[in-house]
Amino acid sequence: MGSIDSPQTTRLPSPHNPPLKAIVIGAGLGGCAAAIALHHHGHEVITVLDKVRQFGRLGDSLGLGENAYKLLERWGCNLNEVKAIGNQSPTMNIRRWRDGKILVEQELIDMAGYIGHRGDYHDIFLKWVTERGIPIRMGCEVVSYDDVEPMPSITLKSGEKLSADIIIACDGIKSLARILVLGQRDDPISSGYACFRAFFKPTLDLKENPLCNSFLKQDSVNIWIGPDMHLIQNTLRNGEEFNWILTHKDDGDVPESWFQPGDMEEVRKLVSDVDPSIREVVKATTACLDWKICYRKPLPTWVSAKSHRIALLGDSCHGHLPTSAQGASQACESAGVLATCLSLVDRDDVKIATRAYEKLRFPRTRQSQTNGEDLRDRWHNVLKNVENEIEIDPESVKIKNRWLYAFDSEEDARARWREIEDIVRDEFRSGKINPLC
Ligand SMILES: Cc1cc2nc3c(=O)[nH]c(=O)nc-3n(C[C@H](O)[C@H](O)[C@H](O)COP(=O)(O)OP(=O)(O)OC[C@H]3O[C@@H](n4cnc5c(N)ncnc54)[C@H](O)[C@@H]3O)c2cc1C
Structure with missing residues (x-):
């Protein structure tokens, strides 16, 4: 340009x-x-x-x-x-839910x-x-x-x-x-899905924890896909800021809101079988939001x-x-x-x-x-x-x-x-x- x-x-x-x-x-x-x-x-x-x-x-x-x-x-x-x-990051990876195997690498611009x-x-x-x-x-x-x-x-x-x-x-x-x-x-129509979302500055402890630090070091985007679920990780500012978004089946009645607090216990259950390299940092997150994804x-x-x-x-x-x-x-x-x-x-x-x-x-x-x-x-x-x-x-x-x-x-x-x-x-x-x- x-x-x-x-x-x-x-x-x-x-x-x-x-x-x-x-x-x-x-x-x-x-x-x-x-x-x-x-x-x-x-x-x-x-x-x-x-x-x-x-x-x-x-x-x-x-x-x-x-x-x-x-x-x-x-x-x-x-x-x-x-x-x-x-x-x-120039690229992102789409990975298999269970073990993180890379299914495809794409330019980030494609996302x-x-x-x-x-x-x-x-x-x-x-x-x-x-x-x-x-x-x-x-x-x-x-x-x-x-x-x-x-x-x-x-x-x-x-x-x-x-x-x-x-x-x-x-x-x-x-x-x-x-x-x-x-x-x-x-009125909104439920899409049948909701997102748990978290955005935070990782602590030094998290960054140094070998179970958690795989994606905390520099800008990166990875997406884990599985049956009826996907998890997106987005690390910004050379590791200063970290974000994950977990889209899952929603059978609850969370109101349509940008600010509804999410239940980290439910998140921990949902990620219990995801690739361990992302699982631990998600599990270690202290708070998240719950977004109901609604259609009009x-x-x-x-x-x-x-x-x-x-x-x-x-x-x-x-x-x-x-x-x-x-x-x-x-x-x-x-x-x-x-x-x-x-x-x-x-x-x-x-x-x-x-x-x-x-x-x-x-x-x-x-x-x-x-x-x-x-x-x-x-x-x-x-x-x-x-x-x-x-x-x-x-x-x-x-x-x-x-x-x-x-x-x-x-x-x-x-x-x-x-x-x-x-x-x-x-x-x-x-x-x-x-x-x-
Ligand atoms: C708090 C918030 C967080 C979001 N986070 C994300 C995100 O993380 N990722 C993502 O992809 N999208 C997010 N979105 C949605 C995204 O910003 C929008 O899809 C996109 O930017 C188009 O936005 P918009 O301006 O049409 O609507 P919005 O971004 O929703 O903006 C609407 C604005 O209108 C104002 N408004 C509403 N009613 C009235 C009224 N009666 N009188 C005066 N003002 C009024 C609101 O205060 C708001 O500022 C978010 C939206 C909001 C509001």
């Missing part, structure tokens, strides 16, 4: 006079990407709002693929900042692109937003939406009301805006029914399984497409842009979501009823994300614009917006 200019020099002039005004709800990676993309395309982001008062270094491993990187770079973001803090700590990536995204002069207001919870033409509005918990030409709801997997857009709640059915629409000016983006409309390793990257792609579509319409035609956006994005995000389901199923099934000495076809366990990286979502939006615009205008003329699925 080539060098980049400072954020200001890459900004495109607004195609509208005055520029379209946008409010972004949610300052997660999706909301930050939306704000940066809109700014790059010349639109005015009045504010990015988040209900949280202060962000912590939350989560653990998150990947950013080249499909996201090429957009961020175009928008003037200094990628070296994220590359420097990501996992520096999730660049893997780093979500909190660190988030800090950098927030900085990129701030250095563009876009205000981020913390402690501002949106409690209701008013879906009216020509300026939809939101009400904050404080009672304050704000309106804009377009409201972009990047409010995550438990989105309030999604209820408005769908006209009903859509694909949404029939991402855009509000009345004004067509409230649009969902990121996890609020296309949540991904961890095995997709594309949640944040797809949010970046969506941000680029929405900002591009807004630049291709007249000021009064925001509804054409939002309806084109959902049509352009839906099939691609479904492909990326199902890619992750396919990988999980391959990993969880390939060793079922297979004797230890049987050779496994390496292709059957490989992570196949590389094809996702070649895509340029903004280029795709421009290339298909006329075709999609015609469909959208026909739908408005006929008074019937066809559902996405």
Whole structure:
């Protein structure tokens, strides 16, 4: 990838006079990407709002693929900042659960692109937003939406009301805006799996314990696969930080939460027969989180029914399984497409842009979501009823994300614009917006 200019020099002039005004709800990676993309395309982001008062270094491993990187770079973001803090290992190994035999070695880029700590990536995204002069207001919870033409509005918990030409709801997997857009709640559906996750700085004792230290010395990624389970290890900062994620069958009723404490006794039982070289360090972990992996059915629409000016983006409309390793990257792609579509319409035609956006994005995000389901199923099934000495076809366990990286979502939006615009205008003329699925 080539060098980049400072954020200001890459900004495109607004195609509208005055520029379209946008409010972004949610300052997660999706909301930050939306704000940066809109700014790059010349639109005015009045504010990015988040209900949280202060962000912590939350989560653990998150990947950013080249499909996201090429957009961020175009928008003037200094990628070296994220590359420097990501996992520096060139390769990763996919191993057999019981004995750690390497089934395949792949380039790390094939997994999730660049893997780093979500909190660190988030800090950098927030900085990129701030250095563009876009205000981020913390402690501002949106409690209701008013879906009216020509300026939809939101009400904050404080009672304050704000309106804009377009409201972009990047409010995550438990989105309030999604209820408005769908006209009903859509409660989570269990995927039948949950993840135990831990992220910690290994103590000197652990590092020096020969039973524990195999993967604590330098950046590395290893994945142990077995029947209905897999365990991912990610060591960052040259051994300073260590993370494991154990995906397992879930028959409990853990609530859908990023913060639910996990039961280390259950973890120790689940890893009792895993490769000893990783088992002991997992068993020695003092605390973990329990994430229920929930699905939402694909949404029939991402855009509000009345004004067509409230649009969902990121996890609020296309949540991904961890095995997709594309949640944040797809949010970046969506941000680029929405900002591009807004630049291709007249000021009064925001509804054409939002309806084109959902049509352009839906099939691609479904492909990326199902890619992750396919990988999980391959990993969880390939060793079922297979004797230890049987050779496994390496292709059957490989992570196949590389094809996702070649895509340029903004280029795709421009290339298909006329075709999609015609469909959208026909739908408005006929008074019937066809559902996405
Ligand atoms: C705490 C946390 C930890 C995570 N850890 C990981 C991880 O380790 N690995 C991984 O792959 N993915 C993780 N994710 C998910 C990952 O960040 C997302 O899949 C991806 O970045 C796309 O995010 P998003 O911006 O669409 O949604 P999110 O990252 O969920 O961001 C949504 C934001 O909206 C805000 N918000 C929600 N409702 C309102 C409201 N009513 N008013 C105002 N603000 C609101 C939230 O506070 C949040 O900051 C995590 C998400 C969270 C929230």
